[in-house]
Amino acid sequence: MTASTTRLPRLITATVATFGVATLMTGSAVAADRPATWTGTWSTAVTGAATPPMPQTVFENQTLRQIVHTSIAGRSLRVRLSNEYGTEPLVIGEARIARSAGGSQLLPGTDRRLTFGGRSSFSVPPGAPALSDPVTLPVPALSDLVVSIHLPQRTAADHRWPDFLARRLQAQAPLRHLGALNKGIGGNRLLHDGNTVAGTPFSGIGPLFGDSALSRFDRDVLAQPGARAVIVLLGINDIGQPTSLAPPSETVTAEEIINGHRQLIARAHERGLRIIGATLTPFQDTTIAGYYSAENEAKRAAVNRWIRTGGEYDGVIDFDRAVRDPAQPLRLLPRHDSGDHLHPNDAGMQAMADAIPLRLLQLTGDRVVAQ
Template sequence: MRPWKRRHRRPLTAAALLTLAVAPAAVPAQAGAAPDAGWVGTWTASPMAHSSDAVSTNGFTGQTVREVLHTSVGGRRLRLRLTNTFGAVPLKVGRVTVAPPDGPGGIRSDRVRTLTFGGAGSVTIPVGARTVSDPVALPVPADGDVTVSLYLPSATGPVTWHRQSMETTYVSGTGDHTGDADAAAFPTRLGSFFFVDGLDVAPATAPQGAVVTLGDSITDGDQSTVDANNRYPNYLARRENALPPGRRQAVLNAGIGANRVLNDSRLGGPKALDRFDRDVLGQTGVRDVILLEGVNDINFPWFGSEPDAQPTTPVTAGQIIAGYERLIDRAHRHGLRILIGTMTPVRGSFYYTAAGEEERQVVNRWIRGQRLADGVIDFDRVMRDPADPQRLLPAYDSGDHLHPGDSGYQAMAAAVRLDCLGPGAGSARGTDCTTARAS
């Protein structure tokens, strides 16, 4: 989906399985297993290869990149995952700090912690690898922010990034500014995450695991308010945090704008079938998956005219359904529950076609009737306009007739039955996991 067409723009151009490499590091929990010795993922951003713009292609040299990560659950300690999954050269990280934020781009200087990797203050991550820091004691709030500052002393080359962050990232001039209390040394503002793909915490009470939301730009939060954390997974995490401690789960956002189930693209990253192992199974403490993808597989004719264009690959409803079946099977083989969401309306958007709408309806009918996934969330039923069911309800429409706005994302999160998630969830396949108030 078209991530740059949003109300609050950030300049995108300004700026296998897991390989845990380099220093000795804590390894994320095996999928479907009990959470890793009291650890659980609280934030993630799915990594992507560089695009055509200057920042992601050229990377950084001798600069500090400061990024704000918004948590799901809180904890007493944290550990950070860094990635060079799509890098062209080994990634040298000279220093990494974490701290609570203090104003735009600022940090609490009295609570800065320097991360180590196998006891060392710097780390070099080989091409294609990622690494996890040593744990550090720092209270992390639920539904709050943690600021991460990375000093990159040598040329990074093309970056591993998450193109659409919906958060402001701050880039310095030359020098190590990881301990700077304010943003005076950070003149550049970007709208992407760089080299970070996971944050784990050790909660005060035993974590119940995590639910990973796998999807495209609707999961990624396109058109939500920048720096407000109003993506649907954020709203879902707030609902989870309101549950008793023994029931609540973390919520991890594995959405990528323009992502597809069946085909890679330069703009949308690796297809869901290829990234499932890294972006879902690789999360610490994952128990559940919510899958919401497919609309980009159907509606991609526009892609050939964009800067990062690749040839359009026509697919059928049957091929998308076959892709879903493979993802469902993979989740079950690793002991995970998986819920599947119906695709939301797109009429009035830039890539609506009558033929595409028919494909969407065919896939949605299959989703509602299948008995393979552990549950169905009927996002289409929740988000459509009763007076014109092929369109988003105006109150939920961001204005592009494709992506919800903040209120629409809140409605999506409210549609998820929480009793369908977590270790106590039922086992009947095909369960309607849409809340009654959202019907």
């Protein structure tokens, strides 16, 4: 796919392995009476990761270097990265761009550090793109650029909290008969299907967030053979997305979220499943613009208060307490923060799994389903 419009294009780029580049056209490329505008010089379409039996490519503390061949010239550039098909945050330790001196060799004097919102180390949320700050670097037409991305954390590592829970279960002889099925979806909401506002950097990725939990609960959870318990962690995206990337018309109240949880409880009990509620984790100062506000925090607090004290769930797991900063309880503890102040990192996921009282799972049956 090529992008040649004279506006900031909606570049479609591949996660980690490929990157989109936009240049700021100047000089003879733009008429003197016309302001310089962003336009695409290189792009590629994205695909999802390989699925079994094909092996997944895993990177840990490695730098990936890719050669990008430009189509037009410019004096400044921006790079768009995508985690569009990702299911967990993509942590970038550092990103750089330079002109090529041949192959992957850098042309002296052209190496530039890329920053995203002023930060060189950052996290790309699941299902989302990230657009770099502008970098001054004269780029000839039909030339090669070298994009280098350092990935400090292991990718495709099965480091979500249900994965760590499964390991805890296997370490306890009385619980080894319990399997852990992860039915969570990155960006998923309790009350609304995945949806995003047109004309924004998130436009078009809504379907990746899946159907609402209320609509998929029967097929994804209740239909699982041998299921005896379900752990529910839902609601934070219902709170934050309508003020950031979803239509404002989908804004919901804390009471509506609580009533959605009550629906899950009633449907689980009707099928004889034990259902356990998990508190929503902190998200103050998340890097996702518009996601956090004092009003949204008040909704999270109200939902958590009900989960903890309402007595309607068969048990409670306090994920909020497990990963929050005791000195700033509205924020993730730094060692648990992936970098976007919303998604826990591997250590945070481990802390969440460790916070699950295994006595809640001492039951007969075959599977615990995480929603």
